[in-house]
Amino acid sequence: MNDILKISGITVLGAALSLLLKRTNRESAMLCAAAAGILILLAAIRQLTPAVNALKIWAGKMGMENVNIAEILKILSAALVIELSAQLCRELGDDALAQKTLLAGQWLLLGMTIPLLLEIGDHLIRLVPAGA
Numbered sequence: 001m002n003d004i005l006k007i008s009g010i011t012v013l014g015a016a017l018s019l020l021l022k023r024t025n026r027e028s029a030m031l032c033a034a035a036a037g038i039l040i041l042l043a044a045i046r047q048l049t050p051a052v053n054a055l056k057i058w059a060g061k062m063g064m065e066n067v068n069i070a071e072i073l074k075i076l077s078a079a080l081v082i083e084l085s086a087q088l089c090r091e092l093g094d095d096a097l098a099q100k101t102l103l104a105g106q107w108l109l110l111g112m113t114i115p116l117l118l119e120i121g122d123h124l125i126r127l128v129p130a131g132a
Contacts (some may be wrong), residue, residue: 003043026097030092037084048073062123068116075112078105 005065021029050128082105089098 003046005039006043010036010043014039033091034088041084071112071116075116076108079109079110080107082106 013099014033014049018029018033018036022033052073053067055072059069082101085104089095089101
């Protein structure tokens with residue numbers, strides 16, 4: 001609950017400052033909003049440790065200890081960065097660049113997930129008895 005309150009406080013403060021600055025200095029308003037966004041992300045990152053531990057436990061229960069948890073987190077992080085970049089492009093008024101960013105990001109994410117999907121597929125094949 002404490003982290004939710006921090007994130008909410010940073011959001012409201014950042015939005016208010018950005019709105020005040022937008023009237024006089026648009027560039028400073030964008031920097032303020034970007035700084036607030038970075039602080040929000042840093043506050044949210046603290047929640048990754050329990051998620052990583054849960055993924056490790058899940059992989060162990062499934063007999064998939066060799067699944068690289070770091071690779072899963074890298075893929076999830078890349079998806080978030082791509083979405084954040086596209087949203088920033090939209091906020092700056094460049095919808096075409098936002099769409100291209102999302103499309104390129106989706107292709108990159110597909111390339112990143114294929115090795116993981118193949119590893120999971122190999123594991124599932126080992127689970128199925130021969131000749132079944």
